[in-house]
Amino acid sequence: MGDWPHRAAVPGGIIEIVVGDITRLAVDAVVNAANRTLLGGGGVDGAIHRAAGPELLAECRTLGGCETGEAKITRGYRLPSAHVIHTVGPVWRGGAEGEATLLAACYGNALALADAHGLARIAFPAISTGVYGFPPEEAAPVAVGTVLARLPDISIERVVFCCFSAGSAVLHREALETLTR
Template sequence: MIVVERGRAVLEVAQGDITRLDVDAIVNAANRTLLGGGGVDGAIHRAAGPELLAECRMLGGCETGEAKITKGYRLPARHVIHTVGPVWQGGEADEDRLLASCYRKSLALAAAHGLSSIAFPAISTGVYGFPPERAAPLAVGTVVETLVEYPIGRIVFCCFSDESTRLHVTALKAHAGPTPWSS
């Protein structure tokens, strides 16, 4: 685990199960239907219980790069922010912009709902095939840039694998310098 203070925010990299984190919101790397699936999406739906699926049915899905919010139900997190990451297609299908949008839109939703802590998985790096070594610096860089507009107090990059943890730690260390809003 690494913790970096950036002005008004604390950014962390932790390895473990995102469904066990006690934060205002966890981010779900969802599919476009929002009705559950494999990986982190399935784990979140299982841990939250059937009420999450019932609420997701009412949302009408979600487009790639966008985000929607629900209650957390049986999770320690009070909310779930569902975002649909891009499927990797070799880097020529606007994947970087769409992945960055997932992080930006999730932070915007958190701020709009007055949330002060949020945890992100490594969006799109599982079955969607986004290269983890490309995704981690993009995720951390996007979050650091977006915090200027949406000052969330605590951001956790919750990684499942050793490799993802290492990549996120490296990316966060690269962004550990002063920010435009450092005190």
């Protein structure tokens, strides 16, 4: 399975793959795999809202929701990260409805927002691979490939893929190794 964390120097920065709880990471921003309302939900979304406290929900109420593939930023409140970047991943509908493109947009728009705010360290969950049903073996190469393509052109120095399971971490590591050969 491999030891965690796994780190790799890539053009533009460092990519790290960890197995753990994204709400405990001390980075400049954690990415929330949100729903379109931005008002909390299950999985990582619920965990981030619970850990950040009610102030996060209050700020999210002012944002007017978020479309699939887009991203919005808030403060991190009680999280060890200064910010939360909320992005809405696609629901898997078989793969022929632009899901991969929308998933790549989630990662790309979150990176662009972090860059625009001068952030250097960002952590991503495995967006859309929970209740939204995106196959993890297809999502990991999209996530890693998008980050690798964007990292050289932005100010972000460290990207963490914070995986909930060792299986997800293995998929991210394999995608990283394949895409950096």
